[in-house]
Amino acid sequence: MDFLKNLGGAQENSQSSGNTVATEAGGRNTTTDMAGKGGEGGGGIMGKFNNMLGGGAAGEKKEDGLDKGVDWVQQHIMGEGPQNNESAAEEAKDEMISDMIRGEYKSASVTGMNFPIQDK
Template sequence: MDFVNKLTGGSQGGQEKKQEDPEQKSSGGIVDKLHAMAGGGKESEKNEDALDKGVDWVQEHILGQGDQSNESAVEQAKDERISDFIRDQYKKTTGSEFPIKDKERF
C-alpha cells in the first residue's frame, strides 16, 4: 500500500496531498521578471565570479541550504558580502589580493 501511496502522491486513502515547494518551481512570469530587475534570478547567477559560485556550492552541498541556482537579489547580496569578507581576510593574512578577480555587478 505504501508503494501505491508514493506512486500516487497520497497517503492514508488520499487524505494528504503532495504540496509543491514554491521555491523549486519557476513560473517564468511577472514575479521572475521583477526578481531579475532587482538583481536576482538565473541571469544574475550567470554573472557571478568563481568565488561567489564557490560560496553557493558550499551553501548547497555542505550546509544543505538547497538549490542556489535561482537566488533572490537579497540572497545574492548576502553571498557577495561573504565573498568580499573572504577576499578581505585573504588580503589581511597574505598581503596580496585574492587570486580570483571580483566581477563588477553593474
Template sequence: MDTFNKFTGQNKTQNANASSGQGSGGVGGLFNNAMGGGATGEKKEDPLDKGVDMFQQHVLKQGPQTNESAMEQAKDERISDAIRSGWKKATGSNFPVADK
C-alpha cells in the same frame, strides 16, 4: 486541493513561491531578474561566488543555489567580499580570483 489549485494545476508550494516572489514568473520574477537575481544573475557570478553557493548547497544543505533571489545573491556577494578582505589582511595580497 482547492478550486484555484485544480484550475491552475499548481500545488500549495508553487502558489507560495509565486506569491512570495521566489518563483521565476510573474511580476515578482520580473522584478527579481531586473534586480540581478534569478538565472541571469547566476551567470554573472565569479568563481568565488559560485564556491559560496556550492558550500551553501552541499555543506549547509540549503538546497539548489541555481536560481537565487537578488537578495540572496547580494548576501553571497557580501560573504565573498568578506573572504577577499580577510585574505588581503592575512596575506597582504589580493585574492587569486578577481571579483566581477
C-alpha cells in the same frame, strides 16, 4: 509577499519542510517554497522584478568563481538546497560573503596580496 496573500484572505500554516501552505478564501491550498528563493520560475511581475535586481538565472551568470564556491558550500555542506536560481537578496548575501573572504585574505596575507580570483 505574505502580506499579499493575507490581503486575499489567505491563512498560512507552516510545515516543518520549509514550505508554507496558504488556504485561499475559496478553500484552495497553495504551497510556497519558503527557502529564501523568491522569484523562482521567473514568472509574473515578481519574477521580472527579481531578475531586474540581479536574482534568478541572470544573476547566476554574473557570479565569479568565489561566488560559485560560496554557493557550492551552501548547497553541499550547509544543505541549503539548490543555488542555481537564487533571489536578488540571496545573491547580495553571497556577494557580501565573498567580499568578506577577499578582504580577510588580503589582510591576513603576509604579502598583502589580493585573492587570486577576480571579483566580477
